[in-house]
Amino acid sequence: MVHLRSLRFFPVDILVLLVLGVSVLPASGASVDELVAAARKEGAIDFYAPSIVTPEGAQKLGEAFNRKFGLKITLNFHPSGSITRDVGKVVGLATAGMPPEWDLMVAHDGGHATLWLRKIHKPFDYTKLGVDPQAVGYDSGTVILANQFVLPGYNRKMLPPEDVPKKWDDLLDPKWKGGKLGMSTATHHPARLATAWGEKKATEFVKALARQQPYLGEFGTIYTRLQLGEILIAITMTDSFIHRAKVAGAPIAFAEGIEPIISPAQNAGVLKGARHPNVAHLFTAFLTTSEAQEIWEKYAGQTSAFVPGTTAYKYAQGKKVLYMAQDQAEMVDRLTREYGKILGFTR
Numbered sequence: 335m336v337h338l339r340s341l342r343f344f345p346v347d348i349l350v351l352l353v354l355g356v357s358v359l360p361a362s363g364a365s366v367d368e369l370v371a372a373a374r375k376e377g378a379i380d381f382y383a384p385s386i387v388t389p390e391g392a393q394k395l396g397e398a399f400n401r402k403f404g405l406k407i408t409l410n411f412h413p414s415g416s417i418t419r420d421v422g423k424v425v426g427l428a429t430a431g432m433p434p435e436w437d438l439m440v441a442h443d444g445g446h447a448t449l450w451l452r453k454i455h456k457p458f459d460y461t462k463l464g465v466d467p468q469a470v471g472y473d474s475g476t477v478i479l480a481n482q483f484v485l486p487g488y489n490r491k492m493l494p495p496e497d498v499p500k501k502w503d504d505l506l507d508p509k510w511k512g513g514k515l516g517m518s519t520a521t522h523h524p525a526r527l528a529t530a531w532g533e534k535k536a537t538e539f540v541k542a543l544a545r546q547q548p549y550l551g552e553f554g555t556i557y558t559r560l561q562l563g564e565i566l567i568a569i570t571m572t573d574s575f576i577h578r579a580k581v582a583g584a585p586i587a588f589a590e591g592i593e594p595i596i597s598p599a600q601n602a603g604v605l606k607g608a609r610h611p612n613v614a615h616l617f618t619a620f621l622t623t624s625e626a627q628e629i630w631e632k633y634a635g636q637t638s639a640f641v642p643g644t645t646a647y648k649y650a651q652g653k654k655v656l657y658m659a660q661d662q663a664e665m666v667d668r669l670t671r672e673y674g675k676i677l678g679f680t681r
Contacts, residue, residue, distance in 0.1 A: 366463055370403050372612035378408040379613040382420070382436035384600070384634060385413035386574045391633030398625045399617055407613055412436055416552050418519045421445040424605060428454050437608035438617055442598035444522030444670060446476050447663035449603065456604045456611055463619035468640055471660055476601035479621040480636035481646045483588075483655075484523050484596035487571025490585040492563045499589045502527070505569060506542045515548035516556040516565035517677055523570040525669035526596050529662050530654075533669065540673045543569065550678055560586060570596065577635025593654040600636065 381392065389411055396409035412435065414420060421441060424434055425448065439449075449455055455475025461467050469478040486499050499505055505515060524543070528536035549556070549565050557575050559565045561584055571588065579586035602621050604614040620626050627644065631637045637644035639655070658666060674680045 366616075369463070369612055369616045370405065373403070373407065373610075373616050374405055376610040376613050377406070378410065379438060379610050379617055380410045380412060380436045380608075381438050381440075381617070382412040382414065383440040384417070384574065385415070386578060386634050387411075387413070387440075387630070388633055389413075391629060394629045394633070395621075395626060398629060399620050402620065402623070402625065403616065407617075414441070416519055417441045417445050418521075421448050424449060424454060425452055428452065428606065433607040433609065434605040436605060437610045437614040438602055438604055440479070440600055440602045440621075442482065442520075442522065443471070443476075443478075443601050443658050443663075444520075444525070444598060444666055446472055446601045446603050447658075447667045448670075449605070450475055450660075451664060451667055454606050456606045456608060456615075458604065458615045458618075460615075460619055463616070465619050465622050466640070469622060469638070471599075471601065472603070472663075473660075476603035477618050477622060478599045478638060478640065479602050479626070480600040480630055480634065481639040481650075481657075482598045482600060482636060483573040483646070483649065484570050484598065485592050486589040487557075487560060487568040487576065487586055488566065488589060489560050489563060490587050493566055497566075499567065499592060501592055502539065505567065506539075506546065510567065511546045513547060513549050514566045515543070515546055515569055516559055516567070517543070517548040517550055517569045518553045518556045519551075519674075519679060520553065520570060520572075521673040521677060521679065522598070522666060522670040523596050524673055525666045526598070526656050526658055527594070528665060528669055529658060530594050530656055533665065536669070537672075537676075540676050544676050544678065548677070557586070572598075574635055580635075594656045595650075595653055597639065597650070597655045597657050599657065600634075 392409060392411035400407055427434055450472040455472060457474040459474060460470050460477050465477055488498055524540050556568050560568050576588055602618045604611055604618060608614055627637055637646040639646040639650045641647055
């Protein structure tokens with residue numbers, strides 16, 4: 335059973351006393367049977383994930399999860415609005431000593447870097463549940479379930495082939511100045527370029543982008559304006575929106591051939607103070623199974639680049655792809671905020 339709930343905002347300056355039901359928690363290295371028994375007592379999960387998963391996709395995940403473990407868990411789906419904003423909300427609640435709205439948060443690794451640096455994850459030994467150690471990150475606080483790929487996006491009907499960017503620096507051509515480019519709130523995308531280029535070059539690139547006076551907005555808005563031809567190029571576009579375009583028959587495509595390709599990982603992480611931590615840990619491990627990967631690809635258009643045979647694995651072969659390592663997280667987190675200011679999102 336899945337319930338779609340709207341996102342609520344709790345101001346951090348209001349002290350709220352919440353009385354929570356306390357469940358019996360198994361050890362962090364609990365066996366599957368122990369975790370299933372503890373999850374059964376909790377009975378529900380508040381699941382935050384990208385909106386492209388859709389309520390139907392979330393329901394399919396919940397049904398497959400319950401079948402696999404013989405449970406009757408109620409899955410409450412909380413679709414993302416702006417992940418950057420929602421990560422900030424989680425940080426604000428934690429700073430105020432308040433519990434999170436969600437038990438399990440699926441977000442890009444840049445968002446989880448912010449949470450990890452502030453110790454907002456509830457770690458767990460996921461390898462005990464059969465999760466590949468390569469997929470476990472942030473001091474056992476998260477698990478990679480899918481990889482995004484990020485490149486500039488354009489409208490095939492509006493932009494002639496000769497104008498499609500062939501390298502990142504092509505976005506700095508003066509012909510794109512004055513609102514012809516669009517930039518989303520995902521400033522962690524250009525911040526990741528620093529892991530390949532170095533901080534100095536990446537920062538100079540972002541300052542030059544700002545001088546192009548791009549249209550600023552959330553991903554959904556940038557995607558819509560690209561469809562309408564109100565902007566000609568999205569500086570960065572995720573493959574989830576390319577997938578959405580294919581499903582809808584929209585003429586939005588990647589500027590293929592540009593390297594390096596930015597690859598944020600979609601990470602699932604249980605939040606400290608979660609009301610249903612045992613269900614959340616079990617569900618996190620479940621998201622790496624073949625059943626869940628199939629559903630995730632059907633609805634979100636993504637799979638793991640580290641699982642041989644998946645669509646993501648095949649796409650990455652022979653390409654220069656940027657995967658963010660844990661030891662790069664602090665720099666990317668800092669530059670994400672700095673680049674937000676440079677581009678004009680925050681003052």
